[in-house]
Amino acid sequence: MFGRIIAARARRLFDRAGQRITQRTLRIGVSARIFHPEVGAPGLRGKTLQYLEESIAHWVMSRDVLVFMIPTVGHQGMLHPSNIRLRDYAKHLDGLLLQGGADVSPQTYAASDARPEWPGDRVRDMYELELLHEFVESGKPVLGVCRGCQLINVAFGGSLYQDIASDVPTAGAHVSEHYDQHRHSIRFPDGSTLANMFPGRREAIVNSIHHQAIRDIGRDLNIEAVSAEDGIIEGIRYRRAPFVVGVQWHPEFHRAGGPELLDCTPLLDTFLRAARETRL
Numbered sequence: 067m068f069g070r071i072i073a074a075r076a077r078r079l080f081d082r083a084g085q086r087i088t089q090r091t092l093r094i095g096v097s098a099r100i101f102h103p104e105v106g107a108p109g110l111r112g113k114t115l116q117y118l119e120e121s122i123a124h125w126v127m128s129r130d131v132l133v134f135m136i137p138t139v140g141h142q143g144m145l146h147p148s149n150i151r152l153r154d155y156a157k158h159l160d161g162l163l164l165q166g167g168a169d170v171s172p173q174t175y176a177a178s179d180a181r182p183e184w185p186g187d188r189v190r191d192m193y194e195l196e197l198l199h200e201f202v203e204s205g206k207p208v209l210g211v212c213r214g215c216q217l218i219n220v221a222f223g224g225s226l227y228q229d230i231a232s233d234v235p236t237a238g239a240h241v242s243e244h245y246d247q248h249r250h251s252i253r254f255p256d257g258s259t260l261a262n263m264f265p266g267r268r269e270a271i272v273n274s275i276h277h278q279a280i281r282d283i284g285r286d287l288n289i290e291a292v293s294a295e296d297g298i299i300e301g302i303r304y305r306r307a308p309f310v311v312g313v314q315w316h317p318e319f320h321r322a323g324g325p326e327l328l329d330c331t332p333l334l335d336t337f338l339r340a341a342r343e344t345r346l
Contacts, residue, residue, distance in 0.1 A: 092131045092341050095159040096122060097197055097214070098138065099167040100190045122165045122211070125318035129338055134159060138193045152193075156200035161207040161341035164194055164214025166316060169278055172228060175220045184228050184278075195221055207309035207340035209333075212276055215312025219302060222284030229277050230298065238295040241277045246319040249327065250274045251294040252301070259303050259311065260290040263332040269294055270328035272315035279314065309340035 098116035106112070116137050123133045136155050139148065156162070171186030172179050174195070179185060194214075198221050201208050210218045216226055227233040230240050242248040253269050254261035264270065280299040283289065290311065291301030304310035317330030 090345075092161070092338060092345070093134060093159045094126050094131055094161045094163060094338075094341065095134050095136045095155055095197075095201075096126070096163045096165055097194050098135050098190075099165065100138070100187060100193075102187075102189070118165060119318075121316075121318040122163065125334065126163065126338075128322070129334060131338060136162075136197060138189075152197050153200045153204075155197070156204040156206060159206070160345050161209070161337060162197060162201040163337075164198065164208065164210040164217055164312075166212035166214065166275075168213065169228075170213060170216050170220055170226060172226075175225045177225060177228070179228075181229070181232075191217065191220075202304075202307055202310060205308070205344050207337055207344065208307075208311070209309075209337045210312035211318070212314060212316055215302060215314050216278060216280060218304065218310060218312040219280045219284045219287060222287055222304065224280060224284030224287065225282040227279045227281045227298075230279050231277065233281070234296065234298070236296065237298055238293065240274045240279065240293070240298065246273045246275055246316060248274050252291045252315070253294045254291050254301075255289060258288065258290045258301075260301050260313075260333075263336055264328070267328070271326060272300070272317075272328050273319050274314075275316060276314060308344065309337060311337070 096118050099118060101115035103114055104111045118135045126133050139150055139152055168187035168190060169184055171188040171191050173188055174191040194217055198208060198218065220226065230237050238250060249271050251269050252272055254264065280302065283299065283302065286304060286306050288303045288305050289299055290303050292298065293300055300314040302312045317333055320327040320330050322329055322331050
């Protein structure tokens with residue numbers, strides 16, 4: 067009798083624990099932008115800063131999801147050494163968002179610098195490539211935005227146009243002084259994952275804030291969107307994982323339900339659904 071009571075209580079505890087696991091709020095990691103110190107500069111300008119742009123966090127949080135910025139992890143020369151590794155973040159978080167920012171360094175895809183003003187950020191490249199690898203290996207979903215899209219391509223052996231205006235003179239303008247107010251039309255190939263996310267929308271208007279773009283597409287990547295004007299690749303998907311998607315535009319700058327720019331809520335919801343499925 068006593069044993070049956072204990073067993074029943076144990077089952078209830080396990081059931082409650084299972085409910086807590088399935089009901090736990092999603093935890094999405096966002097890669098850090100890096101501000102490198104200016105030699106001799108006073109105050110914070112002389113320090114390494116890691117940060118995220120507010121809109122990217124608020125976009126994900128709009129679905130009542132917890133957002134965690136993932137800092138770089140060092141192994142040598144740290145003021146406060148740690149045994150934490152990026153794989154630990156991949157283990158405990160449910161998905162990864164690679165945010166935009168600095169150019170990918172040409173060294174990262176075995177190219178020489180075309181111009182000294184486009185050196186990219188090799189430090190951030192190596193950090194995010196490791197982060198991407200750990201999340202993919204863990205079976206967790208990854209969404210790359212702008213630079214993040216380009217980095218996914220490079221991670222799988224692809225290359226980039228270092229400057230669209232220089233490398234593709236016939237291309238339309240993909241960046242301007244109007245920043246996120248600059249926009250253009252993209253097209254979804256028939257049958258693509260993005261086309262299925264936005265049924266009935268063969269073309270859409272998105273912002274355009276990039277002077278670099280995918281040149282040679284990496285292995286096992288599908289083209290998910292292209293610029294309607296010039297065919298520049300605007301979206302990709304890694305087909306050997308449940309959800310590894312990159313978009314060249316910034317969906318976090320699009321207002322949900324807005325009348326003009328593509329409402330990217332379906333993209334976010336699909337990413338988060340993949341995160342929930344891998345958690346289960």
